[in-house]
Ligand SMILES: NC(=O)C1=CN([C@@H]2O[C@H](COP(=O)(O)OP(=O)(O)OC[C@H]3O[C@@H](n4cnc5c(N)ncnc54)[C@H](OP(=O)(O)O)[C@@H]3O)[C@@H](O)[C@H]2O)[C@H](O)CC1
């Protein structure tokens with residue numbers, strides 16, 4: 001079952017289409033509230049848990065009151081406070097009938113405060129996707145009470161992620177005393193832009209309906225929600241498949257379908273050969289990390305094309321004893337255009353390249369990258385003209401035809417530094433570009449803040465303009481295809497925000513390319529497995545701090561094996 005990411009307007013259209021297909025708004029609200037109650041019931045014991053539901057004027061508040069009813073029926077002690085909502089509406093009446101105590105919030109904020117002080121769970125059902133202006137007045141006061149109480153309660157280290165069933169496979173850590181559970185989206189988050197109202201209370205768990213709303217996955221909203229659980233509200237699959245969405249979430253089920261098949265009769269040639277080109281005296285480790293990940297991806301043979309002094313440093317490292325080596329010409333540890341001569345003979349033997357990890361930013365290294373990509377025939381430095389002897393320039397050999405290639409790190413910076421248009425000179429749909437926001441900003445000639453504010457649209461637009469797959473890294477990494485399709489990673493793991501994890505991702509995608517995946521699919525699967533490895537490590541250590549990139553590379557094997565289990569759920 002595919003899960004899509006929606007804009008607010010697309011979500012409304014989806015609901016309309018579901019309603020027209022016979023799945024009414026009332027039924028959707030019933031299922032939404034029931035899903036919220038199920039998730040809570042799964043994580044907390046009914047008898048000992050006091051729940052406060054804060055219900056606003058619209059359908060979000062309606063969902064909250066349906067949840068209140070189901071929770072009361074399950075034995076939870078439930079109190080609901082209504083803000084701008086009549087006490088006599090159907091949801092309130094039904095909730096009251098099951099034993100939910102209901103009060104108007106406006107008239108007695110002291111009572112609300114006392115209830116929250118005693119509560120284990122606050123359900124935020126004040127506003128959902130209907131938010132249309134800044135929060136002020138009583139609503140701001142209510143949220144402030146929750147926020148103050150939340151601050152007094154223990155916080156926990158838990159990496160954000162979007163999960164796709166109501167039973168998250170990963171431990172969701174329950175804070176010591178007070179948890180905030182948001183219905184659909186925390187009140188104050190703009191579901192299109194990801195802007196956050198200052199009054200917004202961060203949610204420990206958000207239960208979102210049908211699919212994430214795009215704003216939830218963008219900055220700064222992404223930092224206000226820990227686990228986001230996608231709940232099914234019964235919208236028929238056919239309606240979903242026929243309705244527009246802005247992106248697709250990479251679910252385990254999707255990732256599992258992308259895993260390359262392994263022939264029992266396979267040998268190292270069958271599983272693909274990867275050549276990693278990078279490394280410099282200042283960054284000897286980066287190509288090694290890429291190679292470790294390529295090894296763990298299941299590719300058959302990994303070669304490191306690096307300066308000899310980098311090879312000397314890396315060759316004894318545990319995993320890298322499994323690699324072969326290609327010494328490339330360099331000057332003082334930085335690759336130079338002469339390397340093309342060596343590579344021209346070697347490259348035809350490889351199924352994929354990874355270009356960039358640890359290259360450095362020397363001018364001659366950039367010239368090497370341009371020449372390798374066929375952007376500009378390198379012209380050897382002129383011998384200094386003596387007397388009347390004519391200066392001459394020696395053109396280097398033609399750039400070899402490259403197999404599918406990951407362009408990462410300083411190879412991206414080399415592209416950004418190229419003074420003409422590079423995109424039209426590259427064969428289309430043949431490369432995976434893996435920029436972090438800073439590299440993306442340089443490639444596009446914009447500020448990093450612009451990249452972050454427009455992550456999805458920018459990646460989509462550039463992938464189409466460049467006709468290559470673009471992986472825009474960061475929380476909820478975006479993968480954009482040349483044909484306009486966009487996928488989003490469900491992981492926002494801070495584990496992966498440490499030095500070297502980008503090299504791991506590049507090597508992993510390279511390994512998947514070598515096994516025959518198309519660039520967009522190699523990128524989607526690579527991003528998913530990388531995020532899953534990070535998440536598994538965070539669970540293992542019970543913290544997302546202090547995890548090394550080498551460990552992420554090593555855990556890719558665990559991620560691949562875990563994928564088979566998770567995908568079956
Ligand atoms: N996704 C689905 O299929 C389903 C979603 N459901 C839930 O519905 C909400 C969206 O419900 P909606 O009624 O459209 O909107 P809200 O409940 O978020 O907001 C209600 C009204 O609140 C007012 N508003 C907006 N911003 C503010 C503000 N800053 N301060 C005060 N009041 C505000 C606004 O009305 P006005 O007339 O005052 O402008 C909103 O209309 C979705 O999030 C889901 O939870 C369905 O229940 C199930 C199907």
Ligand SMILES: [K+]
Nearest residue numbers: 124127185187
């Ligand atoms: K909400």
